[in-house]
Amino acid sequence: LLDNLVFDDVVSPAGGGATLTYGYTRLITERPAQFRALNTEYPKAQAKRQRYTVDLSPLGGAFEVDRVLSALGAAATNETEFQMNQTIKSARAFFSDQVINGKRVTTPGAEAGFDGLDKALAGSTTEMGAGASL
Numbered sequence: 001l002l003d004n005l006v007f008d009d010v011v012s013p014a015g016g017g018a019t020l021t022y023g024y025t026r027l028i029t030e031r032p033a034q035f036r037a038l039n040t041e042y043p044k045a046q047a048k049r050q051r052y053t054v055d056l057s058p059l060g061g062a063f064e065v066d067r068v069l070s071a072l073g074a075a076a077t078n079e080t081e082f083q084m085n086q087t088i089k090s091a092r093a094f095f096s097d098q099v100i101n102g103k104r105v106t107t108p109g110a111e112a113g114f115d116g117l118d119k120a121l122a123g124s125t126t127e128m129g130a131g132a133s134l
Contacts, residue, residue: 005099008022008024010022019055020055020056020057021053021054021055021056022053022054022055022056023051023052023053024051024052024053025049025050025051025052026049026050026051026052026120027047027048027049028048028049028050029047029048030047031045031046031047032045054104054114054115055111056114057111057112057113057114059091059094059095060087060091061087061090061091062087063083063084063087065079065080065083098113098114098116099116099117100116100117100118101116101118102114102115102116102118102119103115103116103119
């Protein structure tokens with residue numbers, strides 16, 4: 001699934017008044033296709049779009065390594081390298097899950113995460129297998 005997603009690298013928190021708010025247009029209802037009888041016209045129908053915005057949240061993790069352990073061994077066995085690789089692996093797995101199952105969490109003064117496809121597509125004509133747990 002993730003190999004087929006296009007990541008839109010357009011939000012930059014640095015300078016120029018940029019924010020971590022991302023706006024996009026979502027397809028709500030696809031335009032249907034159908035057959036028609038000869039000498040008749042197709043019924044009129046349109047696809048429907050809607051504008052959305054989302055405030056982006058940092059995703060990652062943190063770890064501590066004692067300075068003695070951080071310098072032991074080759075890079076392949078180094079504790080800092082190991083912890084960094086595990087943090088990256090965890091972030092990838094969590095992001096993959098959130099693409100489908102994510103739900104934006106709102107707390108007083110802050111929001112984190114994003115709505116996944118399960119929530120974003122609910123009730124739309126682009127939804128397939130409603131209620132299925134992935």
